[in-house]
Amino acid sequence: MPTITLDGIVKNYGGDQNAVEHLDLTIDDGDFMCLLGPSGCGKTTTVRMIAGLENITDGSITIGDTVVDEPRANRFVPPEKRDIGLVFQSYALWPHLTVADNVDYGLKLRKMPKAERAERVSQMTQKLGIAPYVDRYPAQLSGGQQQRVALARMLAVNPKLMLLDEPLSNLDSRLRLEMRAELKRIHDEFKATVVFVTHDQWEAMTLATRVAVMNQGVLQQVGSPMDIYDRPRNRFVANFLGVPPMNFIEMGEETPQRVYAARFLEAHGVPASAAGSVGVRPEALTVAQPDPSRPSGDLVLPGRIESVMPTGGSWTVEAAVGGQRVYATTLQRGSLQPGDEVELVAPAAQAHVFDTDDERVEVTA
Ligand SMILES: Nc1ncnc2c1ncn2[C@@H]1O[C@H](COP(=O)(O)OP(=O)(O)OP(=O)(O)O)[C@@H](O)[C@H]1O
Numbered sequence: 001m002p003t004i005t006l007d008g009i010v011k012n013y014g015g016d017q018n019a020v021e022h023l024d025l026t027i028d029d030g031d032f033m034c035l036l037g038p039s040g041c042g043k044t045t046t047v048r049m050i051a052g053l054e055n056i057t058d059g060s061i062t063i064g065d066t067v068v069d070e071p072r073a074n075r076f077v078p079p080e081k082r083d084i085g086l087v088f089q090s091y092a093l094w095p096h097l098t099v100a101d102n103v104d105y106g107l108k109l110r111k112m113p114k115a116e117r118a119e120r121v122s123q124m125t126q127k128l129g130i131a132p133y134v135d136r137y138p139a140q141l142s143g144g145q146q147q148r149v150a151l152a153r154m155l156a157v158n159p160k161l162m163l164l165d166e167p168l169s170n171l172d173s174r175l176r177l178e179m180r181a182e183l184k185r186i187h188d189e190f191k192a193t194v195v196f197v198t199h200d201q202w203e204a205m206t207l208a209t210r211v212a213v214m215n216q217g218v219l220q221q222v223g224s225p226m227d228i229y230d231r232p233r234n235r236f237v238a239n240f241l242g243v244p245p246m247n248f249i250e251m252g253e254e255t256p257q258r259v260y261a262a263r264f265l266e267a268h269g270v271p272a273s274a275a276g277s278v279g280v281r282p283e284a285l286t287v288a289q290p291d292p293s294r295p296s297g298d299l300v301l302p303g304r305i306e307s308v309m310p311t312g313g314s315w316t317v318e319a320a321v322g323g324q325r326v327y328a329t330t331l332q333r334g335s336l337q338p339g340d341e342v343e344l345v346a347p348a349a350q351a352h353v354f355d356t357d358d359e360r361v362e363v364t365a
Pocket residue numbers: 013019037038039040041042043044045046199
């Protein structure tokens with residue numbers, strides 16, 4: 001099974017700004033790599049370059065032992081020779097072929113014996129819940145059904161390398177959940193290498209073995225889902241992951257909340273002037289009664305509860321801390337009421353400090 005190496009990839013479509021900026025990324029054998037980021041950050045461009053549907057402007061792409069694209073060496077291996085399973089947002093099903101023939105297409109190309117092919121088509125169409133439609137044409141199917149045909153067609157040939165660009169975007173939430181589980185199972189069973197594009201952080205967190213977060217064509221961080229969630233390398237990653245998003249206290253403004261954050265930083269030997277912001281996730285905050293004897297190593301934000309909102313299974317507490325709204329998530333509402341004076345408290349390990357360039361600063365507990 002192949003490892004994919006992207007080495008110094010630049011992609012320019014002709015404008016002033018590169019769509020992908022000097023991207024170094026290794027996708028290991030057996031990885032389920034999610035490319036995650038906001039719209040326009042270069043995710044689709046990246047998988048299209050791996051597939052060979054887009055040339056790179058500079059750098060090189062290696063799949064297994066083969067350099068498949070390297071403009072400086074005048075090397076380019078066309079998509080059909082890269083042995084990749086593809087499912088993109090636009091399904092590209094053959095309109096003149098039935099569902100069964102679409103799923104059979106790749107098997108036929110591989111010259112698999114007819115009886116074996118029929119068996120495989122039946123297996124895949126059942127697995128993906130499209131068996132009732134095998135005799136229909138793509139135009140007679142809903143978007144979600146077409147997406148499942150595209151997945152069945154790809155999975156039928158057991159590809160060792162799969163590139164998926166938002167392949168579940170047209171499915172309703174229940175089917176999406178089922179298909180996620182199915183993809184994860186297929187990945188585990190076949191030990192395939194998967195590159196999966198999504199802008200949905202929940203999808204990335206639940207599916208990926210590793211996540212690559214991109215912004216404006218620049219790779220921000222690569223790591224396991226929990227790694228990037230727990231130790232975001234910069235403020236962009238910290239802010240992009242998490243619902244409700246991380247709270248940030250700005251250190252460049254003279255506010256009461258800055259004083260609370262500065263107290264925390266000083267307890268850990270970090271000069272407040274070196275920090276750009278202090279972040280804390282809503283679920284890391286405990287809503288507590290004011291307690292002057294609290295250990296000084298914690299991040300303590302005194303505030304007043306503004307509202308307590310049910311979010312189904314948990315509560316989001318909105319508090320005024322100095323001049324800022326801070327959000328905390330709690331499983332128990334208890335006796336919390338708007339107007340209560342409280343302290344929002346997080347242990348040092350759950351506070352995130354960023355410097356004035358928004359890069360992470362490690363704080364020793
Ligand atoms: N064929 C093209 N010609 C010119 N510019 C393009 C082309 N395709 C993409 N771009 C530009 O390249 C940048 C990256 O686009 P890309 O589609 O890779 O982003 P994305 O992260 O996949 O976004 P989305 O989630 O919206 O699909 C964007 O600024 C986009 O406008």
